[in-house]
Amino acid sequence: MCRRVTCKNCGKPSWAGCGAHVEQVLGDVPKAQRCQGHSRTESSRATTATGSATGEGRRSKLMNWLRS
Template sequence: MCRPVPCRTCGKTTWAGCGQHVDQVKAAVPAGQWCPGHPAEPRPPRSWPWRKRGA
């Protein structure tokens, strides 16, 4: 089940959950309070300490 949550970037409302009930969440939130979405910030490559480099 989906539920409203605050966006970590802008603080407006977005959703969390399975994705099948997003329309129900959006119906309960005024359009001006809905997060428009944001471009994903690039993440640094992960370091795997247990793997040897060059192996």
């Protein structure tokens, strides 16, 4: 099951999980206001700034979800 998260790069709503339930968890957020993803360079900057993983890719999102 997916869950709503806040992007560490831009602060916009995003999702974590399997990807099959994105519309269920972000259905009330217009697509224009959702995080659209970031390049590895942008994500690396966020990691350096926050000192934590940014959750790139499905595997990382899943691992972060499992840890929470």
